[in-house]
Amino acid sequence: MVKVNCLNPISKVGTSKFTDNYEFTDNFEEANAVLVRSAAMHDMELSDNLLAVARAGAGVNNIPLDKCAEKGVVVFNTPGANANGVKELVLCGMLLASRDIIGGNKWVENNKEDENINKTMEKAKKNFAGNEIMGKKLGVIGLGAIGSLIANAATELGMEVYGYDPFISVDGAWRLSSEVKHVNTREEIYKECDFITVHTPLLDDTREMINKDTIAMMKDGVVILNFARDLLVCDDDMIAALESGKVKRYVTDFPNAKIAKAKNVIATPHLGASTEESEDNCAVMAVKELKDFIENGNIINSVNYPKCDLGVCDKVTRITICHKNIPNMIGQLSSAVAAEGMNISDMVDKSRGDYAYTIMDLDSKATAELVEKIEAIEGVIKVRIVK
Numbered sequence: 001m002v003k004v005n006c007l008n009p010i011s012k013v014g015t016s017k018f019t020d021n022y023e024f025t026d027n028f029e030e031a032n033a034v035l036v037r038s039a040a041m042h043d044m045e046l047s048d049n050l051l052a053v054a055r056a057g058a059g060v061n062n063i064p065l066d067k068c069a070e071k072g073v074v075v076f077n078t079p080g081a082n083a084n085g086v087k088e089l090v091l092c093g094m095l096l097a098s099r100d101i102i103g104g105n106k107w108v109e110n111n112k113e114d115e116n117i118n119k120t121m122e123k124a125k126k127n128f129a130g131n132e133i134m135g136k137k138l139g140v141i142g143l144g145a146i147g148s149l150i151a152n153a154a155t156e157l158g159m160e161v162y163g164y165d166p167f168i169s170v171d172g173a174w175r176l177s178s179e180v181k182h183v184n185t186r187e188e189i190y191k192e193c194d195f196i197t198v199h200t201p202l203l204d205d206t207r208e209m210i211n212k213d214t215i216a217m218m219k220d221g222v223v224i225l226n227f228a229r230d231l232l233v234c235d236d237d238m239i240a241a242l243e244s245g246k247v248k249r250y251v252t253d254f255p256n257a258k259i260a261k262a263k264n265v266i267a268t269p270h271l272g273a274s275t276e277e278s279e280d281n282c283a284v285m286a287v288k289e290l291k292d293f294i295e296n297g298n299i300i301n302s303v304n305y306p307k308c309d310l311g312v313c314d315k316v317t318r319i320t321i322c323h324k325n326i327p328n329m330i331g332q333l334s335s336a337v338a339a340e341g342m343n344i345s346d347m348v349d350k351s352r353g354d355y356a357y358t359i360m361d362l363d364s365k366a367t368a369e370l371v372e373k374i375e376a377i378e379g380v381i382k383v384r385i386v387k
């Protein structure tokens with residue numbers, strides 16, 4: 001029985017796809033597979049039972065990817081599965097920043113007992129007038145699953161869109177509307193745009209990319225949207241820019257104690273992916289990835305191990321090996337198999353950074369001796385008999 005632990009509530013549309021060979025446990029230590037959303041895993045002890053973690057979502061900064069890789073724990077995420085949910089909220093954020101919809105709505109709430117509200121509102125409404133987004137310039141930093149959807153949608157709304165992503169994937173580039181102006185530096189976005197939205201992962205080189213120096217390059221009255229991660233923006237610098245009016249509005253899905261009370265902030269409580277559709281999509285994709293890994297040893301959409309897929313095993317045995325990406329590993333693995341008098345009928349080995357992964361299909365049943373031999377090879381991290 002494969003034991004699955006959910007560290008966050010995960011949509012039943014996904015979890016119901018587990019078959020009778022799987023059972024849920026509340027005990028992280030005994031789990032073979034973990035499903036997680038934003039729960040912080042950095043301080044958690046990883047037991048030897050753990051084979052895989054699937055993040056039902058995009059951002060993996062809550063998961064210790066290297067620590068997992070060192071223990072042979074494969075971490076997955078669900079690229080694009082919640083992108084539309086975030087796109088819609090970002091479009092909403094742009095509109096909320098352009099027109100005082102929130103102020104107007106509060107006014108109605110405060111005056112709801114006024115019998116003549118239908119008349120008094122006609123005088124009050126001048127206080128909530130705003131601007132339209134059509135014709136304005138939007139800069140999108142990070143043109144992945146979310147950024148590209150926003151860029152395309154904004155062109156449809158009549159905005160002039162600038163996109164920046166030095167690492168854009170081929171698929172990402174194909175997805176992008178030809179209306180989007182591709183720029184080669186973030187500075188062009190900072191200088192030109194009325195709205196700037198960030199959609200990169202939180203990495204060393206993106207941490208606090210919005211700070212006093214970059215804000216200084218921007219237009220007066222710029223609107224900044226952050227639906228990616230709080231630490232992409234320097235809080236103190238943002239608060240100063242909001243105070244001075246340099247930044248007209250900061251729309252964020254990641255408020256903290258400082259930002260929540262700052263002037264001209266429009267904040268939501270990390271709601272980007274909190275739609276029924278996104279939660280279902282992420283859960284279904286995460287469970288599919290876990291099942292394919294547990295049942296076939298295949299790795300698809302991992303963020304710490306390479307993509308490695310040998311389909312469904314139709315041979316007698318399948319063994320998988322998580323190992324260090326070092327010379328002569330394949331030679332040693334095949335020698336170990338040969339020494340046991342066995343034949344490899346199919347094999348794939350892929351590497352990613354310091355780590356690599358091998359799937360081997362054999363014509364005869366794997367023995368405990370073979371597993372021991374492979375485990376003894378220097379650089380081998382985890383050996384698993386899948387079939």
Ligand SMILES: NC(=O)c1ccc[n+]([C@@H]2O[C@H](COP(=O)([O-])OP(=O)(O)OC[C@H]3O[C@@H](n4cnc5c(N)ncnc54)[C@H](O)[C@@H]3O)[C@@H](O)[C@H]2O)c1
Nearest residue numbers: 058059142143144145146165167199200201227228272273
């Ligand atoms: N608010 C929410 O609920 C919510 C939901 C989903 C994702 N997110 C956040 O949004 C981020 C993006 O999600 P996604 O699904 O679009 O991911 P993605 O991996 O599809 O896209 C990220 C893009 O950022 C680009 N990038 C990386 N470093 C960059 C840099 N220095 N400058 C410019 N571009 C850079 C990558 O090339 C990639 O195209 C996630 O990492 C996550 O932190 C938030």
Ligand SMILES: O=C(O)[C@H](O)COP(=O)(O)O
Nearest residue numbers: 037038056057058059273
């Ligand atoms: O990175 C993500 O996918 C989002 O931040 C969503 O996080 P959540 O699943 O905790 O809502």
